[in-house]
Amino acid sequence: MSRVHDMGGRFGTGAVDPDDNATFAKTWHERALALNLACGALGQWNIDASRHARECLSTADYAGFSYYEKWLGGLTDSLVAKGVLTLEELDAGRGYGMSPLADRALKAENVAATLAAGSPYTREVDAAEFAVGDRVRVRRPARNVAVSGGHTRLPAYAAGATGQVVLLHGAHVFPDSNAHGLGEAPEPLYAVQFTAQALWGDEAEADDEMVLDLWQSYLEQA
Amino acid sequence: MRAFRLLAGYVGKFCAGGKDVSCAFVTAPQLPVTGWTWGTCLWQGRAMPHDHDHPHSHLPSDPALRVKALETILTDKGLVDPAALDEIIDTYQNRIGPKNGAAVVAKMWSDPAFREEMLTDPMPRLKEMGLYGRQGEHMVFVENTPEMHNLVVCTLCSCYPWPLLGIPPGWYKSDAYRARSVREPRKVLAEFGVTLSEGQKVRVWDSTAEVRYLVVPMRPAGTEGLSQEALAKLVTRDSMIGAGLALEPGA
Numbered sequence: 070m071s072r073v074h075d076m077g078g079r080f081g082t083g084a085v086d087p088d089d090n091a092t093f094a095k096t097w098h099e100r101a102l103a104l105n106l107a108c109g110a111l112g113q114w115n116i117d118a119s120r121h122a123r124e125c126l127s128t129a130d131y132a133g134f135s136y137y138e139k140w141l142g143g144l145t146d147s148l149v150a151k152g153v154l155t156l157e158e159l160d161a162g163r164g165y166g167m168s169p170l171a172d173r174a175l176k177a178e179n180v181a182a183t184l185a186a187g188s189p190y191t192r193e194v195d196a197a198e199f200a201v202g203d204r205v206r207v208r209r210p211a212r213n214v215a216v217s218g219g220h221t222r223l224p225a226y227a228a229g230a231t232g233q234v235v236l237l238h239g240a241h242v243f244p245d246s247n248a249h250g251l252g253e254a255p256e257p258l259y260a261v262q263f264t265a266q267a268l269w270g271d272e273a274e275a276d277d278e279m280v281l282d283l284w285q286s287y288l289e290q291a
Numbered sequence: 292m293r294a295f296r297l298l299a300g301y302v303g304k305f306c307a308g309g310k311d312v313s314c315a316f317v318t319a320p321q322l323p324v325t326g327w328t329w330g331t332c333l334w335q336g337r338a339m340p341h342d343h344d345h346p347h348s349h350l351p352s353d354p355a356l357r358v359k360a361l362e363t364i365l366t367d368k369g370l371v372d373p374a375a376l377d378e379i380i381d382t383y384q385n386r387i388g389p390k391n392g393a394a395v396v397a398k399m400w401s402d403p404a405f406r407e408e409m410l411t412d413p414m415p416r417l418k419e420m421g422l423y424g425r426q427g428e429h430m431v432f433v434e435n436t437p438e439m440h441n442l443v444v445c446t447l448c449s450c451y452p453w454p455l456l457g458i459p460p461g462w463y464k465s466d467a468y469r470a471r472s473v474r475e476p477r478k479v480l481a482e483f484g485v486t487l488s489e490g491q492k493v494r495v496w497d498s499t500a501e502v503r504y505l506v507v508p509m510r511p512a513g514t515e516g517l518s519q520e521a522l523a524k525l526v527t528r529d530s531m532i533g534a535g536l537a538l539e540p541g542a
Contacts, residue, residue: 076469077446077497085468087483087534089461092383097355099384102458103376104362111370120448127345136449136464138354142347145361149346154364159349162360164367171369180378185424190501222499224446226473238429238502258500265493269474277493279473282500
């Protein structure tokens with residue numbers, strides 16, 4: 070059900086390298102990040118769609134690409150999918166004519182204000198079905214129920230597990246809908262705590278815990 | 292909206308064709324165009340058969356050249372201002388980074404009223420302090436205690452509190468950290484040289500939404516007389532992710 074990005078719990082990834090410390094190990098990494106932010110300002114997609122674009126890389130590309138290559142792949146695919154660029158332009162390595170979106174291009178003098186403005190994801194919806202302390206079970210399987218293979222923020226490892234609501238975050242934009250142009254469809258969002266063993270079995274430490282942020286429609290009363 | 296949902300479902304099924312969906316973008320209002328469109332999984336009217344048909348494969352294979360090519364094309368079309376790219380890079384290299392988070396943690400250690408504010412309703416004050424912005428719209432601070440050590444991860448991508456910590460380091464974005472910190476956090480902590488105290492539990496936070504978590508490390512012993520500026524120097528980036536502890540004074 071899940072895509073290649075759904076990494077939680079996977080075996081075979083090797084050790085974590087704490088010395089892999091750099092924010093930008095290579096100059097082109099910072100350029101790739103900046104291009105992503107600048108293109109985001111063109112307003113042709115939202116953050117959920119841009120995440121989904123990276124998730125839609127093939128399993129071979131996702132595994133073979135370094136981190137910022139994934140960003141570039143998702144960005145390029147999105148630019149073409151939205152008609153902002155053409156394959157001919159990618160092949161030629163140059164752009165043909167000014168874009169009708171050029172007046173939206175992010176200017177240097179607006180960068181600070183744009184980054185500082187943020188983009189809050191909370192919405193005024195009063196429909197919380199669960200309260201702090203409620204026992205809830207995560208829907209199984211973990212998938213986007215509206216779009217086959219679509220974006221979801223429900224990790225596969227949590228599917229079917231039972232936990233307890235520990236925080237109410239208010240209503241947040243629902244990525245499973247927003248990623249696909251189906252509207253923000255805000256839903257109450259909860260921090261749900263699980264025992265590590267509920268998620269990972271008895272290999273996990275008995276006293277350890279995990280918390281995930283989960284939207285209401287991912288959950289049912291346990 | 293209902294029609295869009297139905298259409299989206301149909302498109303998803305069509306793309307899947309009972310098999311793996313290699314591109315399941317769906318933006319119903321964008322249909323029906325020729326060419327490669329989100330949601331249609333179509334390229335010139337055909338279902339995209341192979342992964343190498345993704346548009347990104349039309350750029351140079353060397354990633355540094357790939358970035359350069361994309362920047363050139365976008366600049367030609369007036370979509371990107373290279374000076375704006377420089378400005379974004381300068382922001383995250385020189386202005387926004389872990390010093391912001393360290394100052395907040397040091398203030399929490401020093402000022403009980405501020406600590407209470409950060410633990411209950413941090414956003415108004417963070418905005419006042421100029422510590423609000425992209426990828427830090429909804430902060431939650433989680434405190435380490437002798438009974439509980441917190442660790443933050445994003446298993447699905449690389450969510451991270453940018454206004455307080457800047458852009459994440461390589462390891463935070465690695466498959467290994469994303470995969471293992473949830474399943475075997477104690478082993479991962481050991482790889483970072485973190486020793487937990489006897490009886491200390493571990494609580495791992497997977498950042499699956501737009502809420503961003505920041506770990507407040509325990510204040511080291513022997514720091515009673517230190518100023519907030521001196522305390523902030525003990526608060527490392529890793530300690531605010533949970534992959535480290537605050538430094539001992541004089542360390």
